[in-house]
Amino acid sequence: VVFADATDAPQVEEGVVGGSRPGLGTETDSATRGKREGAEQFVFQAEVNRLMDIIINSLYSNKDIFLRELISNASDALDKIRFLALTDKGQLGEGEAAKLDIQLSLDPSKKVLSIRDKGVGMTKEDLIKNLGTIAKSGTSGFLEQMQKGGDVNLIGQFGVGFYSVYLVADWVEVITKHNDDKQYVWQSTADGHFSIAEDDGEDIGRGTVINIHLKPEAQEYSEESKLKDLVHKYSEFIHFPIYLWTEKEVDVPVEEEDQKEEADQGEAKKDADDEEVADDESEDEEPEETPKKTRKEKRHEWELLNDSQAIWLRQPKDVSDEEYKKFYKTISQDYADPMGWVHFKGEGDVEFKATLFMPSTTPHEYYEKYYEKGAKGALKLYVRRVFITDDTGEELLPRWLGFLRGIVDSDTLPLNVSREMMQTSAALKTIKKKLVRKVLDLIKKWSDDELKCRKAEAGEEDEDEPAPTGEACEMYGKFWEQYGRAMKLGIVEDATNRNRMAKLLRFHTSKSLDKLTSLDEYVSRMKEGQKQIYYLAGGWMSYCCCF
Numbered sequence: 344v345v346f347a348d349a350t351d352a353p354q355v356e357e358g359v360v361g362g363s364r365p366g367l368g369t370e371t372d373s374a375t376r377g378k379r380e381g382a383e384q385f386v387f388q389a390e391v392n393r394l395m396d397i398i399i400n401s402l403y404s405n406k407d408i409f410l411r412e413l414i415s416n417a418s419d420a421l422d423k424i425r426f427l428a429l430t431d432k433g434q435l436g437e438g439e440a441a442k443l444d445i446q447l448s449l450d451p452s453k454k455v456l457s458i459r460d461k462g463v464g465m466t467k468e469d470l471i472k473n474l475g476t477i478a479k480s481g482t483s484g485f486l487e488q489m490q491k492g493g494d495v496n497l498i499g500q501f502g503v504g505f506y507s508v509y510l511v512a513d514w515v516e517v518i519t520k521h522n523d524d525k526q527y528v529w530q531s532t533a534d535g536h537f538s539i540a541e542d543d544g545e546d547i548g549r550g551t552v553i554n555i556h557l558k559p560e561a562q563e564y565s566e567e568s569k570l571k572d573l574v575h576k577y578s579e580f581i582h583f584p585i586y587l588w589t590e591k592e593v594d595v596p597v598e599e600e601d602q603k604e605e606a607d608q609g610e611a612k613k614d615a616d617d618e619e620v621a622d623d624e625s626e627d628e629e630p631e632e633t634p635k636k637t638r639k640e641k642r643h644e645w646e647l648l649n650d651s652q653a654i655w656l657r658q659p660k661d662v663s664d665e666e667y668k669k670f671y672k673t674i675s676q677d678y679a680d681p682m683g684w685v686h687f688k689g690e691g692d693v694e695f696k697a698t699l700f701m702p703s704t705t706p707h708e709y710y711e712k713y714y715e716k717g718a719k720g721a722l723k724l725y726v727r728r729v730f731i732t733d734d735t736g737e738e739l740l741p742r743w744l745g746f747l748r749g750i751v752d753s754d755t756l757p758l759n760v761s762r763e764m765m766q767t768s769a770a771l772k773t774i775k776k777k778l779v780r781k782v783l784d785l786i787k788k789w790s791d792d793e794l795k796c797r798k799a800e801a802g803e804e805d806e807d808e809p810a811p812t813g814e815a816c817e818m819y820g821k822f823w824e825q826y827g828r829a830m831k832l833g834i835v836e837d838a839t840n841r842n843r844m845a846k847l848l849r850f851h852t853s854k855s856l857d858k859l860t861s862l863d864e865y866v867s868r869m870k871e872g873q874k875q876i877y878y879l880a881g882g883w884m885s886y887c888c889c890f
């Protein structure tokens with residue numbers, strides 16, 4: 344835990360004593376929930392309604408995830424305003440408004456948790472569309488999964504993370520201000536309706552405040568320690584500072600405040616004692632040290648909870664596996680550890696840093712929407728730490744690698760890189776080539792390891808190349824099980840990397856490999872397979888369909 348540098352932390356009155364939390368709000372009185380005068384009432388779209396029903400009634404899921412979903416939305420909104428400010432500096436505002444951060448604060452007496460960002464905010468139209476009336480494409484997918492007994496925790500992957508707030512809330516207010524519109528407040532108790540009204544409460548400047556009125560059974564989220572744990576666990580690598588408004592009891596020396604009073608009393612006493620002292624031999628003695636009196640006082644301050652330094656800018660050797668895993672979860676909204684990752688720096692004409700992760704299971708609808716979605720949304724593109732887009736698609740990765748998740752940050756690209764530029768940019772082509780090579784290197788390493796393990800099992804270990812043990816022997820099998828199909832598609836589609844990939848193809852799963860008894864058998868199967876590939880250089884599709 345790091346205490347914020349006073350210059351970076353949000354400004355509060357110095358040493359606020361027992362002060363109320365920074366104003367985040369509009370009405371927090373439960374008697375008026377959703378009943379603001381003049382508020383327009385809306386009905387949730389039917390699928391959204393079903394989704395909310397499932398969330399609000401899900402008793403056994405991990406409720407913690409709501410915070411990571413909301414922080415992730417806040418971070419996206421901050422990325423968006425920073426991007427808009429590239430072409431129009433005025434968008435960012437000045438002073439506090441220009442400090443891009445996320446603030447969490449609690450009102451324990453009212454059991455309200457608030458999350459504030461100074462991101463792009465939402466117009467009234469955005470509010471209506473995004474938070475209620477338009478079901479995202481992921482909604483039906485999520486509902487389908489739930490029907491099959493799926494886990495609510497997967498919600499983030501379906502792009503409907505906001506609604507997870509109803510895991511812990513029975514009433515939510517979203518106060519938001521977009522540069523192009525007035526300040527509005529959205530409210531819903533998840534009863535099928537929501538309301539929107541112009542907000543005449545405190546001016547929030549720009550961005551969004553979400554006031555979460557916690558359910559009685561979710562009171563643990565009104566504890567500072569719980570929030571600190573959650574940010575540490577799920578959101579540590581969000582690259583904007585996350586602050587928590589904390590309350591601390593401190594011992595304050597009584598003299599500090601009562602100095603003057605005591606001094607005055609002291610003066611009076613001194614005068615009275617002067618004559619006695621004149622006769623007293625102990626005149627030169629040091630006055631006896633009395634223990635300093637203190638009293639307890641409540642102080643508030645913004646405490647910084649995360650290290651917002653971008654992980655991809657650090658040296659790979661300085662990043663621990665645990666940090667990579669956490670970072671992956673932050674950017675992917677996956678709750679499982681990744682299968683593997685590559686983190687490297689591209690040098691030369693095109694400079695960039697990249698961190699790419701391979702999820703442990705194929706992302707939702709990757710194969711189902713292979714041609715429709717391809718590599719869209721797989722990578723986030725940054726230019727000198729400024730988020731540019733996550734709509735990179737095949738400019739950065741071939742379709743068959745669209746299951747990867749990660750970040751590419753380039754110093755070479757211009758900040759105003761546009762969609763058209765992306766399609767023709769030579770720099771992006773170079774980056775793409777290097778990304779694919781690095782990922783293929785990782786896959787090849789797993790493949791080589793597996794081969795060595797099989798050799799060792801057959802008693803034919805090469806002394807110069809000792810076989811790894813344990814998990815390393817199984818990595819290729821795991822990879823193939825999830826992504827074998829993508830490799831087969833890739834070999835058809837990606838002529839540039841075809842030869843490299845051909846050496847990595849398998850014609851059986853790791854399970855059948857277990858049954859192989861000798862290396863000869865293994866090698867002959869491999870050779871047979873590869874021979875077929877080369878023979879069939881002109882007819883990939885028909886070949887791929889048969890295995």
Ligand SMILES: Nc1ncnc2c1ncn2[C@@H]1O[C@H](COP(=O)(O)OP(=O)(O)OP(=O)(O)O)[C@@H](O)[C@H]1O
Binds near residue numbers: 676
């Ligand atoms: N703090 C916020 N600031 C601005 N817009 C927001 C904020 N939170 C949510 N939104 C808007 O509401 C939309 C819906 O959010 P939701 O979390 O349900 O889905 P998502 O963010 O698009 O997907 P995912 O959960 O995968 O990130 C967002 O796309 C965004 O446009």
